[in-house]
Structure formats: structure tokens, C-alpha cells
Amino acid sequence: MQTLILYFKYAWRSIWRGGQRTFFAILCIAVGVGSIVALQSTGYSIQDAVAGDARANSQADVLVISREGSFSSQNLAKIDALKPTIIEDYTTSVNSTGITVYKADGNKSNEFGSNYPSFVVDPAKYPFYGIVELQSPKGKHLKDVLTEPNQIVVNEKMDNSIGAKVGDTIKALSNDNKIQTLTVVGILTTKSLTPATDTGQAGFTGYGYITMDTAKGLFNPETLLAQSVFIKTSNVKNVDVKARDTINALSPSFNAQTSTERNDQLKQASKGISDLLSYVGLLSLLIGSVGVVNTMLVVVGRRSTEIATLKALGMEVGQTVQVFMIESAILGFIGSVVGVILGELLTTVINKVAANFINSELSYQFYLQPVILGLIVGIVTAVVFGLLPAYSASKIPPAQVLRQKTNALPRISIWATLFIIGVMTLVMGLLAGVILDGQLILGLIIAFATLVSCTILVLIFSGILWIVGKIPLPLGLNYKMARRNLSRGRAKSATTMLVMLVGIFAMALVFILASSLKETIQVSLAKSFGYNAQISSTDDAQSNAIKQALDNKKVPGLQKYLLDERAVLQLVSAGGLTTDQLIAEKIKRDQASGNNNNNGSFGSFELANLAGLPQTDLLSLGTVKSGGQAYQNDDQMIISESVSDSYKLKVGDQMVYQDVNGKQYTLTITGIFVNKSFIVIFPIATTLNRIQTMPNHATDFNLTIENGRVDEALKYVQSTFPGVSASDLSFISNIINSIIDNITAFPVLLAFLSLIAGAILIANNVALAVLERRTEMGVMKSIGADSVRVLSIINWETAIVGFLGGLFGLGLAIMAGAIGVAQLGTKDDPGVLSISPLIILGMLVLAVGLALAATIASAWGAAQEKPMVVLRYE
Structure with missing residues (x-):
């Protein structure tokens, strides 16, 4: 016990004397632990908000939705008949x-x-x-x-x-x-x-x-x-399950779920978000752990004479390892405590951004599990990542060090190094599995895959830095010296590049995908619809008056317009099957294929919405597949390819509809329609004349107005035709853009957390580099270099590393973005890759700016030291 206390006091004294390097080592751990605590707490908050009290979320014991989109009075009568025996x-x-x-x-x-x-x-x-x-x-x-x-x-x-x-x-x-x-x-x-x-x-x-x-x-x-x-329902056990089964048996179009079942689905959906948060937290912790390794290796190198002296006085190999492992554990404990406090403060910020992501308010709550997990993971990680430096310290040869006064780390056999790295990766994989709700195998796969990919990238970046060190540029002496230093210390610089690449890649990819999605939607709307305003009317006399005004060009700025009619009817049968049979067959196919999509659950039934428009306008929005043709008379119709595939309807099948007055309409499918656009879609269409014979139909006039005159045109319509709905169609883009902006803000924040962790690592690396080069800096200042020149050289080094890391991150983001965008749209209406020069410039400035800020924060004091002090004690 006395020996352990002695080791602890020795380790604590070394940490206390460490100054800046101790501060940044603790900060590296704190950022990683803080990220885990904050992100896991946010994950719990999301789960509580999305899937809290089951009955409160569903607002019922059983929630019923219709695969036909809505409930007829006959359907509601079936449910009403269940009172009071099955339902209350x-x-x-x-x-x-x-x-x-x-x-x-x-x-x-x-x-x-x-x-x-x-x-x-x-x-x-x-x-x-x-x-x-x-x-x-x-x-x-x-x-x-x-x-x-x-x-x-x-x-x-x-x-x-x-x-x-x-x-x-x-x-x-x-x-x-x-x-x-x-x-x-x-x-x-x-x-x-x-x-x-x-x-x-x-x-x-x-x-x-x-x-x-x-x-x-x-x-x-x-x-x-x-x-x-x-x-x-009543509070009798399982009565909600009985009610669900009874309701589902009434009709295939009924889709009833108990509040518990629905809550389980919400939990499953929120778990994906929680897993994403855990991944980001693990990334930040990994970055912080690299900082611990770097710190401890430099500490061992700086204290090699001290360690050699202790070993010469009798300290054994195992005792040396214990001392440095205790030092790592203390660093981990302090960093973890600071990280927990930082994580709780960070939770409030992340919750606000995440609230927009899930469109639900998130209030701060204290969760004990993330705190305990953060403390354990932080300490264990610090100890595990301190294993390699501790083993290095144990291999210091006392006689050689004391004779030559060298600070160089001893050589470790490749097998010992690989074994230690394997143990570190194994432990990190198990920790990752614990963080990911006990998925140990997944955690191990992630850990070893990360090790392999990071090793390959570090080797590639080391080669790039070697090439950069050989390329002379007319940027002055400071750049030349920085280039030489980068070439000598490629391993650490390559690690810093990797960290910067990860953060910039994540942020840039989110921005590129969001911008590309917005641009794709805008282009699709412009190409396939081409209208920027809409007038809607349900009165035929008023619709005729509007059409006359449009034909006479009385609407300011009007260039063209498209008229279409729409009506909502009840489907009686399709392809010889009743609506219930049609839906039942679809459900069987979906279940057989593992697809549990509930058609019509949250909107109108696609087979109930009929559109009427001229054939020429229809064909401007898509094509009719071979074997069919567009409608030729009022008793014909076309259906979209997606409707045909979902319900197995084909050319020649008949669709029977019924309006609110009980009148039936029989339409024959003459074509399968393939939309050019993934935005503007008419699932079912027939002639204008047919829709105009149906009660309660509505007329839409889609207008193309000169740029800058949309408001003028809409005010004219509203004043001339009181009671009509006149809209600027830009609201469609506004809604989509708003949704995209709210969704992207959250992953951008997560990516920025990784960048901040990277900036801390850069600051730590710079502080360690300055510590290793104190003698060099003292000599430079003694022969005339001032503090500005010394700091400028270090700034050049980190600026180059930050720029290259950002540049490669951007390159990977653009390639990944191009792959992602290729999945958008259709053959005739492909996705648009949108890369703003401002994004490229902003990401590069951010990478270089963070690198320089971290450098100045960690190297400013060292650059001011007097050369006499440095040379006397080094």
C-alpha cells in the first residue's frame, strides 16, 4: 500500500509540474467525455420526447388509421358498434x-x-x-x-x-x-x-x-x-390488444395499433438517432485519446533522464509501467470529471438544435447513466492509451541515457508495438460496444475497421507531407523552415491532418447534400412544372371568369398557364377487386416481401385522388409506357407506374368510383404513366370533361409570372375575384428548404464537435512540439530570431496541415456528395450536384483558422521565453 501511495504521489507531482501539456491532455479527454455525455443525454431526451408515455403520445389506447386515407360514415359505424363491450x-x-x-x-x-x-x-x-x-x-x-x-x-x-x-x-x-x-x-x-x-x-x-x-x-x-x-378502452389487461385485433378484422383498410406498439416504433426510430450521437461521441473520444498518447510519449521522452536515474536506483520494469499507468489514470479521471461538467453544459445547446431536427421540444434533464458511462470510458481510455508510452518508459536503458544525455525514445519491437495497439483497439471496441447498447461485435468491427482505415490514411498523408517538404515555394524563410520541420515530424502532422479531414468531410458533406437537394428540387419544379403561382377555385362560374381573364392576358406579368381539375372520390373497385380486396392483396404482398408500408396512413388515398388535364399537358410531365396510350375519351384514364406496381393494376382494368351523391363512374385504364419528375406527380389522371361532371371538384390554374411581378399578379387576382385562393408557389420551396435547414443544422453541429476536438488535438500537438523543440527555439532566438519569427514558423506548419486536411476532406465530401446525389431524381430528371464556392472557401478558412487559433493559444507563451533561460536548463 505504501508503495502504491508513493507511485501516486510521484505521478501527481509529474502531472502538476506538466503545466500546459497537462492542461491540453486533460482537455483532450474532457472534450471526448463531454461529447459522449452530451450526445447520450440528448439521445435520452429525444427518446423521452418521441416515445415517452405511450398513451399520451398516441392520445389513445388504440390508434386507428385508414389505408384508404379516410374513414367513411359506414366505417365509423363499424367502430361505433364495438361500444361498450370492446371499446369504451x-x-x-x-x-x-x-x-x-x-x-x-x-x-x-x-x-x-x-x-x-x-x-x-x-x-x-x-x-x-x-x-x-x-x-x-x-x-x-x-x-x-x-x-x-x-x-x-x-x-x-x-x-x-x-x-x-x-x-x-x-x-x-x-x-x-x-x-x-x-x-x-x-x-x-x-x-x-x-x-x-x-x-x-x-x-x-x-x-x-x-x-x-x-x-x-x-x-x-x-x-x-x-x-x-x-x-x-378500459384498464383491463390486454383489452387494448383485443380491441386492436377486433378492429383490424372489420376491414383490411383499417390499420389499428396499440399505444405500446406505436411507442415501440417511435423508440426504434429514435434509437437510430441515438446511435448516430454515440458514433460522434466515440469519434471525439478517439481524437482525445490520440492526444493522451502523444502527450505521454513526449512526457516519457522529456523525462528519460529522470526515468533512467530511477531505474539505476533500483526501479524495476513493472514498477515503471505502474507509475506511468497511474499517471494516465489520474489524467483520465480529471479529464473525465471536467468532461462530465462540460457535457452537461453542452447538452442544453445540443438539445435546442436537436429539437428542430425532430420537431419536438427537448427540455434539459439530468441522466445518471451517461455520466457514469463517461467517467468509466474516459478513465479506461486514458489508461489503455497510456499503455504504449508506459511500456516505452520501461524500456529506457539507464546506462545509455545517463551516458549520452539523450531524450530519444527507446526502440520497441514491432511485435510488442502491434500487440499493444491490438489490446488498445480491443478495449476501445468493447467500450464502443457498451456505448452502443451492448453491441460488442459491432463495436469491435468499428474499432478494428477504424484502426485499419486510419493507418492507411496516416501513411498516405505522411507521404504527402514528405512530398510537400520537397517542394520549394517562394514564400520566404519562415515557410522553408516550416516545410523542413513538417517533413521531419510527419507522423504527428499526418495524424492532425486525419483529424481535420474527418471534421471538414462531415460538415462539407452535409452542406453539399443539403444544397444539392434544394437545387435538385428547384430544377425539378422548374423543368416539369414551370409555374410560380397558383389560383384555386371551387365555383365553376368563377373558374370560367378566371380563365377568361387569363386568356385575355389581364393578369399582370402572365406568360403562360395550365388548367387542371381535381376531385376526391371513393374507390368502389379496381381490376375486378373491391377496395377491401385490393388493399388486402397489397398487404399480403408487402408482408411477404418484408415491406410493412401502410399506404394512406398519414395522407389521402392515392387511388381516390383524380386529376383532370389536357393530354398534351399530361405528356409534358412524363411518358406512357409501351403497350398503352394516354386517355382518348372521358371514359378512360391513366395511372402512374408506382400505382400500377403497388396494386398490380394493368392496361384494360376498370376502376369504379363513387361520389358523395352515390353516383358511380367507370373508367378504363389505357396507359401506365412514367413521371419525368419526382416532385410533380399525378398518380391518376383523366380528361377535364370527366372531372368537371363530378360534384365538389376544384379548379387549379398554374401560372408562370414574370420574375418580380408575382405579388402584383396575386393582388390583382384577389381583388378581382374575391374568395379565390391565390398562392405564390415559392412556398413549396420555402417549406422544403425550411425542413432541410432544420434537419441539416443538427448533423452540422455534430460535425463541428469533431472539429473542435480536432482543434484541441492540434493545440496539444503544437504544445508538445514546442516542448520538444525548446532547445532549437532557444538557439534561434539567441542568434537573432524574435518571438514573431518563431511563432510564424509554427503557424506556417499548422496552417499547411490544416489546409491539406481541409482540402482532402472537401475532396472526399464532393465525391461522396456526387454518389449521394446520383441516387436522387429520375433518368429524365436527375439529381443536381450543387457545390457553392462559398462552402469550399468557408471550409478551407475554417480548417486553417481553427489550426492557427489552436497554435497561437498553445505556442504563444513558449515563443516569448528568453533564450538564456531555455539554453541554461535544457
């Missing part, structure tokens, strides 16, 4: 309704075209579980305020956009072009739940709640079909 009660939600609300001055109320989802619910029942709480009036709920027709409760985002408060009235224009004045009776808190089957748009645009009485004055009857049914 149920309520519905209509999700596909939307209203347009402008500000009081007539301007748009948000960047998405002033359109907001409006969920139609029964406030007396909805939700069965969970909270829809108001911030104004404070503490109230939906049932307390939605008591009369023509009232609306809005969420905070919608309220901020329209600038309303409780008691104000707003003029709402529905998607069915009906106008109603609504009174704002409540504003939701940010923690309030949206309906469980919301597709996510509400989180970006804002949303409101209205009752069915209010909805009847705003929307057509066929629009007000429930998309989701919330079931309440």
Missing part, C-alpha cells in the same frame, strides 16, 4: 384541412404562403390522454374554450405569425375556397400535443384546432372525413 369510447380527427390567414395589412403571415393546418376535433373528448394546454387563457384546455361555432385555438407559432391575441377575429380562407370569420379563443403552449398522425408540417407552419361545426362552414363535405380514430 372513440373520437376522430380530420387532419387534411387547411386555412389561409393573412395579416391585418393583407401581407403573408408566414414564409410558407400563409397556409396553416387546421385540425378538426371534438374538444369534449380529444385527447383521451396527454395535454393540450393553453398559455392563454392560462391553464385552460380545448374543451374550456372551443364551445361555439366559428372559434379557433392556435398554437404559439401561428399566433406569432398572424399577430393575434385571444378575442381577436381573423378572416380564414379554406382550401375549398370558402371564407369564414373566426374568433381566436386560445393560444397553445409550446408543450401541447399535435394529433398523433400529424405528418410534421404543423411544426413548421403553425396550426390551429377547430370543431366540426366550424369546419362545416369552411370545407366541402368530402373534405371532412376523419383520417384518424382515437380509441379508449
Whole structure:
């Protein structure tokens, strides 16, 4: 015990005297541990937010959605018949309704075209579980305020956009072009739940709640079909499972899930995010561990005379290893404690960015498991990565060192080195497996794959640095000396390049993919649709008046327009199968192929949406496959290739539809349509004349307006034709861009964490390099070099390493981006690789800037030392 205490005191004294090198070694561990703690805590927060209380998330014991997109009154009657034996009660939600609300001055109320989802619910029942709480009036709920027709409760985002408060009235224009004045009776808190089957748009645009009485004055009857049914059962064990099975047996179009099943799916989805966070944390920890190895190797080299003296006085090989392992453990413990504190502080920042990523509020919570894991992993990692330096110290020959006064590290056999590296990789793999929820095999595969790939890259970068050291450039003496130093210390510089490459690659790839996706969507919209404004009308007389105005070029800036009709009907049969049979057959095929896609679960049924447009306009958007042709008369139709593949429908099959009045329409499939675009798709289309004979059809005029005159054109339409919906189609791009920006912000932050860890490693390496070259720097200053020149040489070294690391990271990101973009689009409408010069310049500046900042932070003090002091004591 006395011996162990002595070793501990000796190790602690060495750490205390280490100064700057000790600081950066601790910081390297702290950044890695902090990343693990913060990212794992964020992962737990995401799981709690996405999959917390099962019944609250589903807002019911059983959630039912329709594969036909909506529930008919007959379908709801089947569910109602289950009361009170199978279920206690149920309520519905209509999700596909939307209203347009402008500000009081007539301007748009948000960047998405002033359109907001409006969920139609029964406030007396909805939700069965969970909270829809108001911030104004404070503490109230939906049932307390939605008591009369023509009232609306809005969420905070919608309220901020329209600038309303409780008691104000707003003029709402529905998607069915009906106008109603609504009174704002409540504003939701940010923690309030949206309906469980919301597709996510509400989180970006804002949303409101209205009752069915209010909805009847705003929307057509066929629009007000429930998309989701919330079931309440008793608390008897497994009664929810019995209700689920009973409901699913009623019709193949019913897709019922218990709240527990749905929560398990949400947990599985959030686990992927948690695994991603764990990978990034492991990367940061690996970078920090390299810093520990570098620090301890330099420490051993600097203290070789001291170690030789101790060994000459009787310290044995095993005792030497113990001393340095204890020193590594102390560094690991201090770094881990600092890392835990840093991680808890970092969690609040990451949570805010991650909240936009998952479109859900994340509040800070303290989780014990990431803290314990961070402490254990940090200490074990420091000890394991200190093994190689400790073994090096044990091999120092006392007689040779004391005779020659050398600081060179002793040579270690290649087999011993490989064995130690193998042990280090094995332990890191096991730790990675623990962090990844016990996936030990996966952790080992990742560890050894990382070792092999990093070794190859370090060897390649060493060769590149050797070449750079041989290339003379007219950049002055400082550059020449820096080039020579890089050529001599290639191994550490190559490691630094690798770290910089990883961070820049990750950030640049996210930016390139996001930019390319936006550009691909923009080009696709422009090529296949080519319209920047839209007018919608549900009144035939008004539609004819609008068409006349367009034909007479009365709309300012109009260049061209496309008219199409749309109608929503009930599918009776297709290809000789009833709708239930059609869906049942599809479910069997999906299950046999392992595809559990629930068609129509979160939107309208694709077979129920008919479009009508001229054949020439249709063919401008795609082609008809061989063996078929576009419709030639009002009794014919085409279906898209995806619909044909999903439901096994073919040319010659008949589709029977029924409208709200019970009238049936029989259409024959004459062609299979292949879309040129992956954005603008008409799953089913027929003639304009056929759609115009159907009740409650709507007319869309898609306009191409001169650049800069869209607002002028829309104001003309709104003033000339009151009550029509006139939209700037840029809102489609705005929504998509907003979603992409929110999604990309999170991985960019994760990549930046890796870069910060890399910057810490650079600072550590520079501090160690300065320590190793103190004598050289003292000689330079004694013969006339000032502090600025010494610092300039070191800056040149790190700037070159940062630039090369950033350059290779960018190159790999561009190649990976090109591969990713190639998967977008179609043959006729391929993905567009978008590489902004600003991204390239920004990434290179960031790489060099971080390298220089780290250098100045770690080398400034050393560059100011007086040469007499250095030469006297070195």
C-alpha cells in the first residue's frame, strides 16, 4: 500500500509540474467525455420526447388509421358498434384541412404562403390522454374554450405569425375556397400535443384546432372525413390488444395499433438517432485519446533522464509501467470529471438544435447513466492509451541515457508495438460496444475497421507531407523552415491532418447534400412544372371568369398557364377487386416481401385522388409506357407506374368510383404513366370533361409570372375575384428548404464537435512540439530570431496541415456528395450536384483558422521565453 501511495504521489507531482501539456491532455479527454455525455443525454431526451408515455403520445389506447386515407360514415359505424363491450369510447380527427390567414395589412403571415393546418376535433373528448394546454387563457384546455361555432385555438407559432391575441377575429380562407370569420379563443403552449398522425408540417407552419361545426362552414363535405380514430378502452389487461385485433378484422383498410406498439416504433426510430450521437461521441473520444498518447510519449521522452536515474536506483520494469499507468489514470479521471461538467453544459445547446431536427421540444434533464458511462470510458481510455508510452518508459536503458544525455525514445519491437495497439483497439471496441447498447461485435468491427482505415490514411498523408517538404515555394524563410520541420515530424502532422479531414468531410458533406437537394428540387419544379403561382377555385362560374381573364392576358406579368381539375372520390373497385380486396392483396404482398408500408396512413388515398388535364399537358410531365396510350375519351384514364406496381393494376382494368351523391363512374385504364419528375406527380389522371361532371371538384390554374411581378399578379387576382385562393408557389420551396435547414443544422453541429476536438488535438500537438523543440527555439532566438519569427514558423506548419486536411476532406465530401446525389431524381430528371464556392472557401478558412487559433493559444507563451533561460536548463 505504501508503495502504491508513493507511485501516486510521484505521478501527481509529474502531472502538476506538466503545466500546459497537462492542461491540453486533460482537455483532450474532457472534450471526448463531454461529447459522449452530451450526445447520450440528448439521445435520452429525444427518446423521452418521441416515445415517452405511450398513451399520451398516441392520445389513445388504440390508434386507428385508414389505408384508404379516410374513414367513411359506414366505417365509423363499424367502430361505433364495438361500444361498450370492446371499446369504451372513440373520437376522430380530420387532419387534411387547411386555412389561409393573412395579416391585418393583407401581407403573408408566414414564409410558407400563409397556409396553416387546421385540425378538426371534438374538444369534449380529444385527447383521451396527454395535454393540450393553453398559455392563454392560462391553464385552460380545448374543451374550456372551443364551445361555439366559428372559434379557433392556435398554437404559439401561428399566433406569432398572424399577430393575434385571444378575442381577436381573423378572416380564414379554406382550401375549398370558402371564407369564414373566426374568433381566436386560445393560444397553445409550446408543450401541447399535435394529433398523433400529424405528418410534421404543423411544426413548421403553425396550426390551429377547430370543431366540426366550424369546419362545416369552411370545407366541402368530402373534405371532412376523419383520417384518424382515437380509441379508449378500459384498464383491463390486454383489452387494448383485443380491441386492436377486433378492429383490424372489420376491414383490411383499417390499420389499428396499440399505444405500446406505436411507442415501440417511435423508440426504434429514435434509437437510430441515438446511435448516430454515440458514433460522434466515440469519434471525439478517439481524437482525445490520440492526444493522451502523444502527450505521454513526449512526457516519457522529456523525462528519460529522470526515468533512467530511477531505474539505476533500483526501479524495476513493472514498477515503471505502474507509475506511468497511474499517471494516465489520474489524467483520465480529471479529464473525465471536467468532461462530465462540460457535457452537461453542452447538452442544453445540443438539445435546442436537436429539437428542430425532430420537431419536438427537448427540455434539459439530468441522466445518471451517461455520466457514469463517461467517467468509466474516459478513465479506461486514458489508461489503455497510456499503455504504449508506459511500456516505452520501461524500456529506457539507464546506462545509455545517463551516458549520452539523450531524450530519444527507446526502440520497441514491432511485435510488442502491434500487440499493444491490438489490446488498445480491443478495449476501445468493447467500450464502443457498451456505448452502443451492448453491441460488442459491432463495436469491435468499428474499432478494428477504424484502426485499419486510419493507418492507411496516416501513411498516405505522411507521404504527402514528405512530398510537400520537397517542394520549394517562394514564400520566404519562415515557410522553408516550416516545410523542413513538417517533413521531419510527419507522423504527428499526418495524424492532425486525419483529424481535420474527418471534421471538414462531415460538415462539407452535409452542406453539399443539403444544397444539392434544394437545387435538385428547384430544377425539378422548374423543368416539369414551370409555374410560380397558383389560383384555386371551387365555383365553376368563377373558374370560367378566371380563365377568361387569363386568356385575355389581364393578369399582370402572365406568360403562360395550365388548367387542371381535381376531385376526391371513393374507390368502389379496381381490376375486378373491391377496395377491401385490393388493399388486402397489397398487404399480403408487402408482408411477404418484408415491406410493412401502410399506404394512406398519414395522407389521402392515392387511388381516390383524380386529376383532370389536357393530354398534351399530361405528356409534358412524363411518358406512357409501351403497350398503352394516354386517355382518348372521358371514359378512360391513366395511372402512374408506382400505382400500377403497388396494386398490380394493368392496361384494360376498370376502376369504379363513387361520389358523395352515390353516383358511380367507370373508367378504363389505357396507359401506365412514367413521371419525368419526382416532385410533380399525378398518380391518376383523366380528361377535364370527366372531372368537371363530378360534384365538389376544384379548379387549379398554374401560372408562370414574370420574375418580380408575382405579388402584383396575386393582388390583382384577389381583388378581382374575391374568395379565390391565390398562392405564390415559392412556398413549396420555402417549406422544403425550411425542413432541410432544420434537419441539416443538427448533423452540422455534430460535425463541428469533431472539429473542435480536432482543434484541441492540434493545440496539444503544437504544445508538445514546442516542448520538444525548446532547445532549437532557444538557439534561434539567441542568434537573432524574435518571438514573431518563431511563432510564424509554427503557424506556417499548422496552417499547411490544416489546409491539406481541409482540402482532402472537401475532396472526399464532393465525391461522396456526387454518389449521394446520383441516387436522387429520375433518368429524365436527375439529381443536381450543387457545390457553392462559398462552402469550399468557408471550409478551407475554417480548417486553417481553427489550426492557427489552436497554435497561437498553445505556442504563444513558449515563443516569448528568453533564450538564456531555455539554453541554461535544457
